[in-house]
Amino acid sequence: MSESRQTVSETLAEIATRRPVLQPVLKAFAPLLEARAALPEKLAPLLEESGFALPPWRQERAQQGAPLLAGASLNGLYPLLLESAKTLLPLMASMPGLGEHAEALKTFFQNETLTLKASDTLLTGHETALTQTAEQTTIPSAVLLFAVEAVVGPVLHTLAKKYDDPWDERPSSWMQGFCPVCGSFPSIAYLDKRVFDEKNAFLAGGGGKKHLHCALCGTEWHFRRGACPSCGQEGSGVMEFLRESENSHGERIDWCTKCKSYCPTVDLRERNAVPNMDAMALGMMHMDIVAAQKGLTPLKPSFWNQF
């Protein structure tokens, strides 16, 4: 999406004004979100130095639903992972529930073998391997997963940026509800604004197309509105949404009546500015609570929506 977006702090400030009750949580996560957003630019030169060979984009593979980095190893990217860890770990140390594990996490990421092994589990989908790794340390597996995702995310973001064409402009080539680059499920979705293009009538439209946002690598892609990103079922009555009756500002939860998974969604036609999506996902935590009360499961568990 070419439209300019708010920064993390602009998005959080707007959410805090509308929902003062969320202020303490937003404040706790803000430094981490801001640092994560700034890291890819810092890591880009390290990626060039590493000589890491990025898997090429192939139409057939995409049609088969294989994410670009599926099964790839981050071997060779330890300098980027270490830089990311050095930047983010001190910020995590001040977050509730993480401080007591700060030293153990620091030791963990100083170990190249353990770091690469844990990072690769995010691309192989072998979460049990990460649990086993956690068992070799004193770090609870939920904390380790959060830390590994936080540290690996900006590195994957740096890799994802190397694929020049936005995924949103290749709508027919990727049909899956998981990320075309890293394979992770989206943390948030948005419906785009109305488009006005004087020169190209084909591009003009009423907006409302659905896009999914990957919190891990930052990739966004177009997805069918009537389909469930989790179980893939499609048709009338499959997807429903929940929203507050007043002052929702386009914030809602899209949930699947078949598999009971949900994804927070923001309808940009009901907002002026386009938010930073990672900050927005955090700012929709009140909707996560509504979803939990309804017995729904988050498509992408975050530190704040695992009840």
Ligand SMILES: [Zn+2]
């Ligand atoms: Zn991704």
Ligand SMILES: [Zn+2]
């Ligand atoms: Zn479903």
